[in-house]
Amino acid sequence: MNAYDEDRLKKLLQQALPPVEADPEPGRDLWPAMLRRLDARPAAPRPSSWAWFDAALLASLAAFAALVPASIPVFLYYL
Amino acid sequence: MARRNGKGEERMPNGSSDLLNAFRHGSPEAFEAAFETLFHQHQRAVYGWILRIVRNPATAEDLTVETFWRIYRARDSFQPSRGFEGWARRIATRAALDWLRSARPETELPAEIPAPATADSAVSAEIRRKIALAFQRLAPKLRIAATLAVIEELPQKDVAEALGISVAAVKLRVFRALRLLRRDLQQQGITS
Numbered sequence: 001m002n003a004y005d006e007d008r009l010k011k012l013l014q015q016a017l018p019p020v021e022a023d024p025e026p027g028r029d030l031w032p033a034m035l036r037r038l039d040a041r042p043a044a045p046r047p048s049s050w051a052w053f054d055a056a057l058l059a060s061l062a063a064f065a066a067l068v069p070a071s072i073p074v075f076l077y078y079l
Numbered sequence: 080m081a082r083r084n085g086k087g088e089e090r091m092p093n094g095s096s097d098l099l100n101a102f103r104h105g106s107p108e109a110f111e112a113a114f115e116t117l118f119h120q121h122q123r124a125v126y127g128w129i130l131r132i133v134r135n136p137a138t139a140e141d142l143t144v145e146t147f148w149r150i151y152r153a154r155d156s157f158q159p160s161r162g163f164e165g166w167a168r169r170i171a172t173r174a175a176l177d178w179l180r181s182a183r184p185e186t187e188l189p190a191e192i193p194a195p196a197t198a199d200s201a202v203s204a205e206i207r208r209k210i211a212l213a214f215q216r217l218a219p220k221l222r223i224a225a226t227l228a229v230i231e232e233l234p235q236k237d238v239a240e241a242l243g244i245s246v247a248a249v250k251l252r253v254f255r256a257l258r259l260l261r262r263d264l265q266q267q268g269i270t271s
Contacts, residue, residue: 009257009270010229016210017134019231026126026140033144034118038151 099159110154117163118147124164125171128241131231132175132223142178146171165240172223172241179219206269213263217256224252225260 065072102113125146130139149170150157157166214222220242227238228249239246264270 005261005270006257009261009264012210012264012270013214013225013260014230016207017214017226017230020127020131020134023123024127024130024136025123026143027136028140030122030126030140030143031115031118033140034147037144037148 096159099157099163102163103154103157103159114147114151117150121163121167122147125167128168129171129175131233132172132226133178134226138178142171142174146174149174168241169243176219176223179223209267209269210260210264213260213267216263217259221252221256221259224249225256228253229257 061075065075098113098116101109102117105113122143126139126143129142129146130136133139133142146167150167153170157163214225217225224238224242227233227241228235235246235249239249242249244252261270
């Protein structure tokens with residue numbers, strides 16, 4: 001594609017999709033929509049509760065493995 | 080979150096640097112107030128930038144809110160020393176790019192493509208529509224570079240910063256976009 005072709009193509013493109021006017025303004029105040037979006041945010045996950053649950057599960061499994069050593073190969077198989 | 084109806088200036092420290100530091104490092108209350116002030120200061124610029132990319136006012140408004148939502152969540156990655164505008168522009172560009180990737184080309188095109196003031200009378204509305212449709216068929220990352228650099232004639236340096244790529248990469252994307260567009264138009268018999 002030579003420079004003439006490129007220039008012509010650019011002009012055609014600008015004819016088809018005219019540039020947006022300078023410094024356009026939204027048609028409405030967007031702050032109320034922003035507040036609605038902030039209110040709709042999902043509650044943050046509580047990692048501390050999951051950490052507690054994970055620790056309890058791990059301790060249970062360790063206790064069970066200590067009481068029934070034969071279960072260890074079964075656990076390893078399913079990991 | 081503390082809800083407010085005003086512009087938030089009462090609780091805000093004076094000066095841009097203090098404002099940006101309050102946004103990044105401030106207490107939850109200072110952060111909320113700084114966010115509101117930054118929203119009011121920059122929403123118009125962010126909206127204008129997104130409108131240049133998506134070319135649809137209603138979509139640009141929605142994406143402006145989406146951009147500030149991402150800004151709100153990305154507080155920890157903000158560096159006050161590098162300024163807010165460029166950072167916000169990069170986030171806005173990413174939000175617009177995500178939208179371009181998810182939207183079907185037909186849904187982006189206005190029903191009537193307005194003729195520019197300097198329209199060539201030899202280029203009919205139908206041809207303009209075909210060109211616009213061919214342009215919409217380009218990959219979003221090529222389209223966004225060509226939109227900003229060719230249609231909007233923005234400096235390639237600004238385009239590169241907004242896209243997070245080098246100026247050379249912008250030139251390459253624009254070149255590829257124009258080459259693919261030309262091939263598409265040739266197949267339709269619009270250009271030789």
